[in-house]
Amino acid sequence: MTELVAALDVDAMISLEHVSKKFSGNIAPAVTDLTLDVPQGEIVVLVGPSGCGKTTILKMINRLIEPSAGTITVAGHDIRDLRPADLRRGIGYVIQQVGLLPHRTIAANIATVPRLLGWDNARIRGRVDELIELVGLDDDMRDRYPSELSGGQRQRVGVARALAADPPVLLMDEPFGAVDPIVRGRLQQELLKIQQTLHKTIVIVTHDIDEAILLGDRIAILEIGGRLAQYATPAEILANPASDFVADFLGEERGLKRLSLIELRMLDIPPGPVVERTDTAATARRTMSDHRTDWVGILDGRRLLGWAWERDLPVSGPIDGVSPREFRATLPSTATLRQAVDAVVRDHNQVAVVIDGDRYVGMLFVDQIAQELQR
Amino acid sequence: MNLDAALLGQSTPLIRWDWIWDHRDDVLDRLLEHLELTVLSVGLGLAVSLVLALIALRLPRTYGVISGLSGILYTIPSLAAFAFLVPVFGFSTTTAVVPLASYTLLILVRSIVEGLRAVPAEVLESADGMGYTRGRRLWTVELPIAMPVIIGGLRVATVTVVGLVTVTALIGLGGLGFFILNGLRRSILFPTEVFLGTVAAIALAAVLDVLLLGVERLLTPWARRQARQVD
Amino acid sequence: MLLRDTWAWLTDPASWEGPNGLLELTLEHLAVAALSTAIAVVVALPGALWLGHRHRGKFLVAAFVNVGRAVPSFGIIVVAAVLFIRAGLPADFWPLVIALVLLALPPIFTSAHTAVGEVDPALVEAARGMGLGGGQVLRRVELPLALPLVMNGIRIAFAQVIATVALGAVVSSGGGLGQPIIVGFATLRTGGDVLLLGGAILVALLTLVADRLFALLQRLATPAGVRRLSTPRVDRRAA
Numbered sequence: 001m002t003e004l005v006a007a008l009d010v011d012a013m014i015s016l017e018h019v020s021k022k023f024s025g026n027i028a029p030a031v032t033d034l035t036l037d038v039p040q041g042e043i044v045v046l047v048g049p050s051g052c053g054k055t056t057i058l059k060m061i062n063r064l065i066e067p068s069a070g071t072i073t074v075a076g077h078d079i080r081d082l083r084p085a086d087l088r089r090g091i092g093y094v095i096q097q098v099g100l101l102p103h104r105t106i107a108a109n110i111a112t113v114p115r116l117l118g119w120d121n122a123r124i125r126g127r128v129d130e131l132i133e134l135v136g137l138d139d140d141m142r143d144r145y146p147s148e149l150s151g152g153q154r155q156r157v158g159v160a161r162a163l164a165a166d167p168p169v170l171l172m173d174e175p176f177g178a179v180d181p182i183v184r185g186r187l188q189q190e191l192l193k194i195q196q197t198l199h200k201t202i203v204i205v206t207h208d209i210d211e212a213i214l215l216g217d218r219i220a221i222l223e224i225g226g227r228l229a230q231y232a233t234p235a236e237i238l239a240n241p242a243s244d245f246v247a248d249f250l251g252e253e254r255g256l257k258r259l260s261l262i263e264l265r266m267l268d269i270p271p272g273p274v275v276e277r278t279d280t281a282a283t284a285r286r287t288m289s290d291h292r293t294d295w296v297g298i299l300d301g302r303r304l305l306g307w308a309w310e311r312d313l314p315v316s317g318p319i320d321g322v323s324p325r326e327f328r329a330t331l332p333s334t335a336t337l338r339q340a341v342d343a344v345v346r347d348h349n350q351v352a353v354v355i356d357g358d359r360y361v362g363m364l365f366v367d368q369i370a371q372e373l374q375r
Numbered sequence: 376m377n378l379d380a381a382l383l384g385q386s387t388p389l390i391r392w393d394w395i396w397d398h399r400d401d402v403l404d405r406l407l408e409h410l411e412l413t414v415l416s417v418g419l420g421l422a423v424s425l426v427l428a429l430i431a432l433r434l435p436r437t438y439g440v441i442s443g444l445s446g447i448l449y450t451i452p453s454l455a456a457f458a459f460l461v462p463v464f465g466f467s468t469t470t471a472v473v474p475l476a477s478y479t480l481l482i483l484v485r486s487i488v489e490g491l492r493a494v495p496a497e498v499l500e501s502a503d504g505m506g507y508t509r510g511r512r513l514w515t516v517e518l519p520i521a522m523p524v525i526i527g528g529l530r531v532a533t534v535t536v537v538g539l540v541t542v543t544a545l546i547g548l549g550g551l552g553f554f555i556l557n558g559l560r561r562s563i564l565f566p567t568e569v570f571l572g573t574v575a576a577i578a579l580a581a582v583l584d585v586l587l588l589g590v591e592r593l594l595t596p597w598a599r600r601q602a603r604q605v606d
Numbered sequence: 607m608l609l610r611d612t613w614a615w616l617t618d619p620a621s622w623e624g625p626n627g628l629l630e631l632t633l634e635h636l637a638v639a640a641l642s643t644a645i646a647v648v649v650a651l652p653g654a655l656w657l658g659h660r661h662r663g664k665f666l667v668a669a670f671v672n673v674g675r676a677v678p679s680f681g682i683i684v685v686a687a688v689l690f691i692r693a694g695l696p697a698d699f700w701p702l703v704i705a706l707v708l709l710a711l712p713p714i715f716t717s718a719h720t721a722v723g724e725v726d727p728a729l730v731e732a733a734r735g736m737g738l739g740g741g742q743v744l745r746r747v748e749l750p751l752a753l754p755l756v757m758n759g760i761r762i763a764f765a766q767v768i769a770t771v772a773l774g775a776v777v778s779s780g781g782g783l784g785q786p787i788i789v790g791f792a793t794l795r796t797g798g799d800v801l802l803l804g805g806a807i808l809v810a811l812l813t814l815v816a817d818r819l820f821a822l823l824q825r826l827a828t829p830a831g832v833r834r835l836s837t838p839r840v841d842r843r844a845a
Contacts, residue, residue, distance in 0.1 A: 062504060064500070064503060064504060084506075085506045085507065085508045086506065087506075088503070088504055088505060088506035089505070089506030090506075093501065093504030093505060095497060095500060095501055095504070096497075097495075097497035098497065098501070099495070099497035099498045099499075099500055099501025099502070099504075100498075100501070101498060101501075101502070101516060101520075102495075102498065102520060102597055103516075103519045103520050103522075103595065103597045103598075104597075112505055113505050113506060116505070116506055116507070116511075144600070145596075145597040145600045146597075147597065147600050147601060148600045148601065158501075161505075171504075
């Protein structure tokens with residue numbers, strides 16, 4: 001299947017056309033007339049309340065569930081033209097409980113699909129080593145068994161296993177639902193990092209709208225009965241929800257959610273009330289009055305040493321004798337505007353200080369953040 | 376039955392170790408015969424049970440019938456079962472092996488079914504999702520995972536069959552059962568042989584049980600490893 | 607034809623009459639089985655119930671089961687007979703009974719022990735909390751709840767015993783319906799095959815019928831409330 005992709009020149013890697021699914025014994029259909037294109041190289045997140053059919057849709061792509069009506073094409077081929085086993089060997093599949101084969105080592109687990117495809121041992125070994133490194137596991141995990149690993153580690157193995165045969169498409173069903181929030185955050189970031197290198201076409205199912213906004217290039221919001229409520233980029237959905245249902249589903253603090261889409265480095269960050277260590281007290285006081293603060297930040301060249309209250313400063317003369325207080329928390333310029341708001345609320349000077357490594361970038365105050373919201 | 380003449384045997388010691396030593400070749404022969412009958416019966420029973428178990432898993436409604444029939448076969452006394460088949464197959468290995476195999480059906484079918492049912496659903500789902508065909512999934516995923524339960528049943532079946540093989544002495548086979556019967560049937564009662572047959576059968580059962588346990592340990596290293604990591 | 611001859615023999619009233627007739631043999635068979643089982647119950651049950659109640663002796667259960675399974679009943683019957691004969695005692699009856707008692711002990715003991723031990727601990731605790739002493743808890747709470755499993759163990763033992771009585775015919779003139787089978791083996795060339803088949807059919811039938819009847823008895827004897835609670839999960843050969 002991977003060979004088929006090379007010859008592809010269509011934009012949509014996965015195409016669902018008028019797909020429906022009705023389970024016998026249920027009155028209402030699980031999926032109703034769904035038409036959706038998943039562009040190549042993008043992450044599309046299917047999100048919605050319980051019973052909206054998102055998992056059903058995912059499972060129809062790799063034929064774990066057969067559609068009642070409609071056509072699904074992957075890489076330009078109708079999935080019905082392939083034997084299900086062959087189709088699935090070309091699509092990576094990750095589920096919430098991972099489902100690692102308990103009787104095989106980690107290395108053997110990762111090697112599952114390559115072995116099914118008949119790769120030779122040397123090639124498999126190399127690939128397994130590559131993937132263990134890619135997902136951030138230690139090399140000594142190769143010969144352990146799944147029962148010896150933690151939940152987060154098992155999830156990583158699950159992802160490695162799905163990527164083993166280098167499939168063009170990856171399907172993930174609530175992949176990070178079974179781990180705690182800290183681990184989940186880490187895994188999400190690592191998925192994004194991996195995607196920057198690999199550019200897979202990924203479809204993720206989740207019930208968590210924040211996860212969808214974080215991970216998705218495009219989000220499909222589904223209503224009960226598998227009806228498509230809106231399909232657009234996160235920014236578009238947050239700015240213009242297509243219906244009350246979508247707006248409700250986005251939840252409260254929709255404005256704040258939009259802030260998490262904006263990274264600080266995309267903005268012009270003003271320098272804020274800062275003076276050099278070599279400046280005089282008079283300069284410092286002038287800076288403070290310009291910015292209407294009762295404190296000032298102290299620089300040493302491009303390094304921010306800290307800050308001082310107005311009363312810490314001498315009446316006149318150079319200020320280099322003053323010991324600067326430390327800023328409790330600083331942000332890198334890759335942080336989001338939402339994190340800046342959080343910093344402003346926490347810092348008792350009510351400012352978000354932006355530092356990249358050693359280099360001072362600037363400061364953001366509440367009113368400046370508010371201005372960004374208006375844009 | 377020479378019960379009167381047997382009184383003459385009272386003067387001999389209960390167990391004559393020298394006799395056992397003198398006849399160690401015979402003991403070995405009978406031991407091997409016993410082993411052969413056991414292996415044939417359990418092997419046949421396992422093969423049939425596997426088929427029945429797969430049928431029961433594919434068509435759940437048949438499980439009740441299969442269980443019921445296995446149960447009935449199990450209830451038929453061994454002596455009667457051999458007696459049923461003698462007119463058909465004579466005093467042959469078949470007459471012995473078929474009923475013995477049928478005794479294993481109840482425990483083996485149940486073990487295989489329960490073992491396979493205990494495979495976690497997410498393992499089956501991920502296997503399907505990766506592109507396993509049904510057949511390959513059964514042999515390389517489900518059965519290996521079900522091994523501990525299956526071997527547990529196999530141990531019970533094997534130990535039971537070893538005991539029952541002794542009865543086949545009545546149809547001219549018997550392995551170690553030969554000594555049990557022979558010690559009784561001699562013109563002078565010979566307890567040594569009877570004890571030999573009985574104790575050797577117990578020993579054989581114990582050895583096979585431990586062997587199978589060892590096989591299980593060998594085949595399932597994954598079952599005993601515990602989680603040591605925390606996120 | 608063998609089947610026809612066998613049918614003829616079985617349905618001939620003459621076969622059933624008299625001191626060695628089938629009726630007598632059947633009754634003897636049942637009597638031996640019942641007696642052996644009863645003795646085993648008397649021997650095993652009190653200890654099993656008490657130990658189970660105290661949650662002790664679990665390893666004993668496992669050992670019992672394993673040893674019980676490995677010991678060939680045929681061997682034990684002959685050993686018992688041989689010992690009796692050497693001691694000059696009559697070997698028609700008691701050796702067989704002793705051997706059968708030994709055979710019946712493991713399933714009865716283990717079922718009873720497990721049954722009492724696995725009664726919902728919350729119920730036991732509640733009873734204690736109400737002020738019931740150990741013996742009362744056993745009698746009033748654990749026993750009624752454990753009854754189905756206990757009876758199941760007895761039923762398994764009974765079935766095993768009935769199946770094994772026939773082997774007694776090898777050592778003596780006992781062994782109930784095993785007699786025609788053994789005689790049949792010996793006289794195969796002279797029409798013994800009819801006895802063989804007929805005896806086998808009767809033994810099998812007796813075992814099956816007795817087992818079913820016991821099951822019925824079991825169900826009737828269990829109080830309705832308890833019946834709904836429990837589902838005997840015990841394997842036929844008490845594992």
